[in-house]
Amino acid sequence: MGNCCNSVVNFFGRQKNTNVRVSLPAVCFVWQIAMIVLFGVFIRYDEESDAHWVEFKQENNITSDIENDFYFRYPSFQDVHVMIFVGFGFLMTFLKRYSFGGVGFNFLIASFGLQWALLMQGWFHSLDPATGKIYIVNWRNAGDFCCAGSLIAYGALLGKVSPVQLMVVTLFGITLFAVEEYIILDLLHCKDAGGSMVIHAFGGYYGLAISWVLYRPNLHQSKRLNGSVYHSDMFAMIGTLFLWMFWPSFNSAITDHGDGQHRAAINTYLALASSVLTTVAISSMSQKRGKLDMVHIQNATLAGGVAMGTAAEFMITPYGSLIVGFCTGIISTFGYLFVTPCLENSLKLQDTCGVHNLHAAPGMLGGFIGAIVAAAASESVYSKEGLINTFDFEGEFANRSPGTQGGFQAAGVCVAIAFGLVGGAIVGFILRFPIWGDPADDNCFDDEVYWEVPEEEETIPPVLEYNNHMIHKHQDM
Amino acid sequence: MGNCCNSVVNFFGRQKNTNVRVSLPAVCFVWQIAMIVLFGVFIRYDEESDAHWVEFKQENNITSDIENDFYFRYPSFQDVHVMIFVGFGFLMTFLKRYSFGGVGFNFLIASFGLQWALLMQGWFHSLDPATGKIYIVNWRNAGDFCCAGSLIAYGALLGKVSPVQLMVVTLFGITLFAVEEYIILDLLHCKDAGGSMVIHAFGGYYGLAISWVLYRPNLHQSKRLNGSVYHSDMFAMIGTLFLWMFWPSFNSAITDHGDGQHRAAINTYLALASSVLTTVAISSMSQKRGKLDMVHIQNATLAGGVAMGTAAEFMITPYGSLIVGFCTGIISTFGYLFVTPCLENSLKLQDTCGVHNLHAAPGMLGGFIGAIVAAAASESVYSKEGLINTFDFEGEFANRSPGTQGGFQAAGVCVAIAFGLVGGAIVGFILRFPIWGDPADDNCFDDEVYWEVPEEEETIPPVLEYNNHMIHKHQDM
Amino acid sequence: MGNCCNSVVNFFGRQKNTNVRVSLPAVCFVWQIAMIVLFGVFIRYDEESDAHWVEFKQENNITSDIENDFYFRYPSFQDVHVMIFVGFGFLMTFLKRYSFGGVGFNFLIASFGLQWALLMQGWFHSLDPATGKIYIVNWRNAGDFCCAGSLIAYGALLGKVSPVQLMVVTLFGITLFAVEEYIILDLLHCKDAGGSMVIHAFGGYYGLAISWVLYRPNLHQSKRLNGSVYHSDMFAMIGTLFLWMFWPSFNSAITDHGDGQHRAAINTYLALASSVLTTVAISSMSQKRGKLDMVHIQNATLAGGVAMGTAAEFMITPYGSLIVGFCTGIISTFGYLFVTPCLENSLKLQDTCGVHNLHAAPGMLGGFIGAIVAAAASESVYSKEGLINTFDFEGEFANRSPGTQGGFQAAGVCVAIAFGLVGGAIVGFILRFPIWGDPADDNCFDDEVYWEVPEEEETIPPVLEYNNHMIHKHQDM
Known part of the structure; x- marks a missing residue:
């Protein structure tokens, strides 16, 4: 069937060359070898994962191994790991014939991305000038976190790009991420625990800008495959639920030990719960007879977690968290109902998974919520x-006031969006070169292009059953 | 097809109004706003999640952030979170055309329920009389735990009620839960770490009583949809396995730090393993040629965890745990074979998921096992x-003997069952008002009623393949 | 259809008796009762899970409950638990009509195996000679870990054996495992944190030897069912991803507290990421038009974790880990392309899941990598x-040099393989007795044999839809 399918395309003379037999292995091999070389030059164990830990412990009067950062971070890290690979991966399996590509390419680019992220983040944040080495990995920097932006961008491109293009998107995405994160967190000294700004707003707009440059005027020719079937919607729910459940770990993974981590988890937990109810409400209101739409349930329910990314570690109060979830659930569902069609028709922007509504808009919103909550901080609420x-008002930032902090937080949102839009436009133009093996407009959303797909599910069993019945009849005779 | 389906019902004049376009959004909005207001009035961060933690640590001579309850509880909490949303949710996807409803409505009611549970439990357990506030959330009280009873009740009602009715079931279910839990744990001073009594016996009988009141004499008209298909059984196994794997975390989530949490996890782990073998044995014995039934594997394998809910933190011994699992695996499987059909035919009680066999009966049993083990406790086994x-024999209960404790434990079981039956009957009558949008008898177990269901899975690909073959033939000519 | 299917087989006179209605329940009951008796005689709580913990803490000056091993181990243990039941279970659901058997029998044998493993390991490692008791369960010994070898063996046998045979495979597999593990870890004093040798090499060759003895010359008669369908490949990806994500926990679960656990997790994390890229590269190179093969993605991506099993806790360096993953990804994918077909044709060895390529070969390789890294250890790198x-050079091994350690590590690999091959051959011959209820050659890979399978997925909905259309037409008239 694979052949056959390609022949069809030939027949109508619209063939684009989707052969990636040289380019995909080449990119994988060369980039992985580059990773090995760069890791060899730069990356070493830090004191908590080095065998010198025994001595380090004695020198620093650490009485128990449980003080090793591993025990503070590893459970949260594993939750984030599940979000990246199962959460994002399965969320993108909702298309009827692009489930392999959804989960498989996500697996590929996240595996590359986390290595590249360890390097990029290391160069910017933890390069030891004395030795020229990066000492990894306390789990707060682990690469997963930094991949998320690129995986979000994949959501806008799902089904319309080749795996080679996705590797390019990831390479540039993580590079841009590391730069904007350095500007926002280090230079502007913003706080962004769960990455409303640096991950979601950046990643969302990055993907949207790429998709806008790669606009496909005849994408309607693939319309038959741009939808779900009953069981592909169920697979997508696996992704949704693991994202939803572990989002409190995502937003608390890199916060301060103790109350910061505790509070970030609570706030996110409450915002997400609140999002579910308003998503259901709007989804039901918008359809005839009040029927719910799986697209909304799979996506907009998560908007509360996105919007809570910056403010999670602040004293936003439990009811404040509920209000954030309440509003973003509504906004995100409205986005799926009205903004996505509008983007496609007016702006010529095709956004397969609706990352505008789940990441870009709620991320931007979350950044501004964070700015407001930061500006409203006071010693009476936080204690001196x-x-x-909470805000690391230390060193050169010792005299910064909460009000000023709020201003810088708002500036951070703008930086993230600018990086997303400009970076995405540039990467989009790079991806328009006709060398990347992307599919033709009538060949999108189809696993046949890049995967050996097994024979149709239902051809064999019915025949079998038929034969059995026939034989059975013979026996009865 | 959605329209068409509704028209059919019209045609035969059996239409019930399943339009929830007003009621469902109204309930979601109003209740969520109520949550926000009540959280605003009552709920504050406790000292471990408040920014004052830094001071609190100094005042209380806490030397390390790792002593924050977050690090004791959060990993177990996340496991419970997975059980509630993926475990319960996917366990209820086994029906061929009610998987959206199974996992989706579970998502909705658990998200509402956990908020309401934080309030209800807070009022009863941790309202500070001085300030009139509830200081959440050390993770032992997190709302997930308290939702479980209502989700169990959903199992009995699966496919036969509207989402609005489920919200009502949850509202009353959690209210009743908080009251009976207060009576059992605080007034009777019972121990019930994993909730055999307060969650499983209560939740099971609550669901059964509602289902009994809502008896549908013509449910056989939906019989064609009241069964599984191959892949829906596989989705349900995801739910089963996540419940089974994380049950040790469920039963140990709120026990004492240290040995209590450790022991509860071990006992549950062993009881569950033992259940699997006896479930397989009875399932195989009961069918022609020894074939296994997925219904048993999906459900009865979990009975050991339910029955270990009360005794998990006691010194029941490892082999005692195996015996509990051994017996409950048998009892639960027999329940699916004989009790469920009998309930339906004789008692007019339709129990879709068989919660009687998985929760009600094993929960009751677990309560009594707990009573016996408590009564047998001695200083020689536990140390003074x-x-x-283990039993919190402190304060006004300082002089209680283990024997007395056993008696009170047994009384606790009866309280839980009474609350379930009486509360369920009342809620059932409330749900019989013709305003809730529930489906007609011939329209049950069907996602078409409340969901936008995608086109049939197999209509498109075969056509595609057919066309491809045709075109291919043309090419060959 | 079940009947019908059996009748068919009768009709052609090739029937083997697959009735397990007596044997399966008998094995389950008798063995479970034996477990209860043996646990009663031998197994007791250890001091960290016993109610005497309060006293133990005081006597040993332990200041905080967080020092209870539970908090060091339980999160990793739960990850391993998920790998065993969901990871291995779902990885084996890829066949179109053996998904019930894949996940269901895995559930059964792992549940039995973990109990038997606690006993066997206890006898060899932690039997207290004074009391004759085994004090469980600090989670480092928990039975899951020791089951893995037998579950790997199941991979080679998938679809070709009865559940009773699988129970026998598990019983002997765990017995052999405990003996070889005792020889390798205690007598030879090897280190094998993630079990490259004791689990993967042993388990892989054990399964291959059994499969070789049970060679089925006419297995091609079941060829129609020996393949995947679209959604069964998706279910298998659930298994793959949970194995892949939690492998860092597997390799670090029983290492030293502190840096050992931390380093093992990092090394495994990196090796796995690297494996993914080279697997994709080789898979793409090997197929026409560069299309990826799901078999490779589902399996060879995991090879990095297997090969890192021994060396994970050593100072192999981060780039060393990447190199290990790089090479094993290539080797494993080549295995699927060339070795598996060759084994079947030349060696008459049918390996359903390709455990040779995922476990046996990478495990052996991992063992030798461990030997080399151990031999290269020095005080300058590790500190005195x-x-x-890291190597436990204490007691009678205080004077062992790293070079000598390397030699013993290499010897350990050979012991593991020898145990696998010889043990597997013996167990294979036992399984050839015609009493175990295994299927005929034309009846393999079929859930119909041991499961009540629901009616075909697609028979009902289309009919429904058809009827609806008809009625609708009538209405229109």
Whole structure:
């Protein structure tokens, strides 16, 4: 059938060359070898994962191995790991014939991305000038976190690009991420625990800009495959639920030990719960007879977690978290109902998974919510030490006031969006070169292009059953 | 097809109004706003999640952030979170055309339920009389735990009620839960770590009583949809396995730090393993040629965890745990074979998921096992301090003997069952008002009623393949 | 259809008796009762899970409950638990009509195996000679870990054996495992944190030897069912991803507290990421038009974790881990392309899941990598104390040099393989007795044999739809 399918395309003379037999292995091999070389030059164990830990412990009067950062971070890290590979991966399996590509290419680019992210983040954040080495990996920097932006961008491109293009999107995406994160977190000294700005707003707009440059005027020719079937919607729900459940770990994974991590988890937990109810409400209101739409349930329910990314570690109060979830559930569902069709028709922007509604808009919103909550911080609410702790008002930032912090937070949102839009436009133009093996407009959303797909599910069993019945009849005779 | 389906019902004049376009959004919005208001009035961060933690640590001579309850509880909490949303959700996807409803409505009601549970439990357990506030959330009280009873009740009602009715079931279910839990744990001073009594016996009988009141004499008209298909059984196995794997976390989530949490996890782990073998044995014995029935594997294998809910933190011994699992695996499988059909035919009680066999009966049994093990406790086995610690024989209960404790434990089981039956009957009558949008008898177990269901899975690909073959033939000519 | 299917087989006179209605329940009951008796005689709580913990803490000056091993181990243990039941279980659901058997029998044998493993391991490692008791369960010994070898063996036998045979495979597999593990870890004093040798090499060759003895010359008669369908490949990806994500926990679960556990997790994480890229590269190169093969993605991506099993806790360096993953990804994918067909044609060895390529070969390789890395260890890299700590150069082994350690590690690999091959051959011959209820050659890979399979998925909905259309037409008239 694979052949046959390609022949069809030939027959109508619209063939694009989707052969990636040289380019995909070449990219994988060369880039992986580059990773090995760069890791060899730059990356070493840090003191908590080095065998010198025994001595380090004695020198620093650490009484128990449980003080090793591993025990503070590893459970949260594993939750984030599940979000990246099962969460994002399965969320993108909703298309009837692009489930292999959804989960498989996500697997590929996240595996590359986490290595590249360890390097990029290391260069910007933890390069030891004395030795020229990066000491990894306390799990707060682990690469998964930094991949998320590129995986979000994949959501906008799902079904319309080749795996080689996705590798390029990831390479540039993580590079841009590391730069904008350095500007936002280090230079502007913003706080962004769960990455509303640096991950979601950036990743969302990055993907949208790429998709806008790669506009396909005849994508309607693939319309028959641009939808779900009953069981592909169920697979997508696996992704949704693992994202939803572990989002409190995502937003709390890199916050301060103790109350910061505790509070970030609670706030996210509440915002997500609230999002579910308003998503259901709007979805039901928008359809005839109040029927729910799986697209909304799979996506908009997560908007509360996105919007809580910056403010999660602040004292936003439990009811404040509920309000954030309440509003973003509504906004995100409205986005799926009205904004996505509008983007496609007016702006010529095709956004397969609706990342605008799930990541870009709620991420931007979350950044501004964070700015407001930061500006409203006070010693009476946080305590003197708590305020310093939460916002790291130390060193050169010791005299910054909460109000100023709020201003810088708002500036951070703009930086993230600018990086997303400009970076995405440039990467989009790079991807328009006719060398990447992307599919033709009538060949999108189809696993046949890049995967050996097994024979149709239902051809064999019915025949079998038929034969059995026939034989059975013979026996009865 | 959605329209068409509704028209059919019209045609035969059996139409019930399943339009929830007003009621479902109204319930979601109003209740969520109520949550926000009540959280605003009552709920505050506790000292471990408040920014004052830095000071609290100093005042209480806490030397390390790792002593924050977050690090004791969060990994177990996340496991419970997975059980509630993926475990319960996917366990209910086994029906061929009610998978959206199974996992989707579970998502909705658990998201509402956990908020309401934080309030209800807070009022009863942790309202500070001085300030009139509830200080959440150390993770032992997190709302997930308290939702479980209502999700169990959903199992009995699966496919036969509207989402609005489920919200009502959850609202009352959690209210009743909080009251009976207060009576059993605080007034009777019972121990019930994994909730054999307060969650499973209560939740099971609550669901059964509702289902009994809502008896549908013509449910056989939906019989064609009241069964599984191959892949829906596979989705349900995802639910089963995540429940089974994480049950040790469920039963140990709120026990004492240290040995209590450790022991509860071990006992549950062993009981569950034992259940699997006896479930397989009875399932195989009961069918022609020894074939296994997926219904048994999906459900009865979990009975050991239910029955270990009360005794998990006691010194029941490892082999005692195996015996509990051994017996409940048998009992639960027999329940599916004989009790469920009998309930339907004789008692007019339709129990879609068989919650009687998985929750009600094993929960009741687990309560009594707990009573016996408690009554048999002695200082020689527990040590003097261990006995006090395990049963909290402190304050006004300082002089209670293990024998007395056993008696109170048994009384607790009866309270839980009584609350389930009486509460369920009342809620059932409320749900009989013709305003809730529930489906007609011939329209049950069908996602078409409340969901936008995608086109049939197999209509498109075969056609595609056919066309391809045709074109291919043309080419060959 | 079940009947019908059996009748067919009768009709052609090739019937083997697959009735397990007596044997399966008998094995389950008798063995479970034996477990209860043996647990009663031998197994007790250890001091960390016993109610005497309160006293133990005081006597040993333990200041905090967080020092209970539960908090060091339980999160990793739960990850391993998921790997065993969901990971291995779903990985084996890829066949179009053996998904019930894949996940269901895995559930059964792992549940039995973990109990038997606690006993066997206890006898060899932690039997207290004074009391004659085994004090479980600090989670490092938990039975899951020791089951893995037998589950790997199941991969080679998938679809060709009865559940009773699988129970026998597990019983002997765990017995052999405990003996070889005792020889390798205790007598030879090897280190094998993630079990490259004791689990993967042993389990892989054990399964291959059994499969070789049970060679089925006419297996091609079941060829129609020996393949995947679209959605069964998706279910298998659930298994793949949970194995892949949690492998860092597997390799670090029983290492030393602190840096050992931390380093093992990092090394495994990196090796796995690297495997993914080279697997994709080779898979793409090997197929026409560069299309990817799901078999490779589902399996060879995991090879990096297997090969890192021994060396994970050593100072192999981050780039060393990437190199290990790089090479094993290539080797494993080549295995699927060339070795598996060759084994079947030349060696008459049918390996359903390709355990040779995923476990046997990478495990052996991992063992030798471990030997080399151990031999290269030095005080300058590990620090004096770190070297002692990492290799346990204490007691009678205090004077062993790293070079000698390397030699013993290599010897360990050979012991593991020898145990696998010889043990597997013997067990294979036992399984050839015609009493075990295994299927005929034309009846393999079929759930109909041991499961009540629901009616075909697509028979009902289309009819429904058809009827609806008809009625609708009538209405229109």
